Amino acid sequence: MQQSVVLIQASDGQGSGVVMERVNEQGRTRVFIWTANHVVENDNKVKIVKNIRTEGHRAGQAEFTAVVIGRDKARDVALLWLDAPAKYFRAAEFAPSAPIAVGTPLTHVGNVQGIAFEDSVSNGILSQVGLKPEGWPWEMTDQAALAAYFGSSGGPIFRTHNGDVVGLTCGGVVGPGFMNFVPVRVIEDFANGAVLHWAVRGDWCPGDGLLNGLANREVQVKTFSVN
Secondary structure, three states: OHHHEEEEEEOOEEEEEEEEEEEOOOOOEEEEEEEOHHHHOOOOEEEEEEEEEEOOEEEEEEEEEEEEEEEEOOOOEEEEEEEOOHHHOOOOOEOOOOOOOOOOEEEEEEEEOHHHEEEEEEEEEEEEEEEOOOOOOOOOEEEEEOOOOOOOOOOEEEEOOOOOEEEEEEEOOOOOOOEEEEEHHHHHHHHHHOOOHHHOOOOEOOOHHHHHHHHHHHHHOOOOOOO
């Protein structure tokens, strides 16, 4: 699971993201990162740091540049296109969009305090589904009983038994030991409305021309929501 997670260094902070891979019509593999919008909300380009590990130990680092090609402030999700060879990563996949059962074992991987404790792993369970507490700035989230701290935002929540991604960390509301995450069904709802469905399901992606077009649109319109 750690191999699917990257550190994102933005202009005003750090966060985490999860890697997805798709193949374009020319047969070239392209690398994408899903993260929380609040991690990259003030940037169109960010630095990506990938730790290279051998038997769990850090053996080195690689740095790349990623460009934001889609984001939604209300849902707190963003999609990045990463200029990097696929060989550096182990791509993850999203779980089905239907809510999972309360009590399901979950694993979170995130960069606690940024580079200080990168790729930190914690385990817990799904504790609640479909939350929007009063004063919470974003749309519907689910809740997990596991540890997440500064730098964890945007990091994936995996189902422990098979490693597919059920959501992205967005923050905590009730204190240590609990955190909220944007579930797959919310991510997919955004992606379908923003013509980014291919970044959630399947193994195909558009050609570089369209991806560059999405990046250019992002420069002009920093937030486009389908609400």
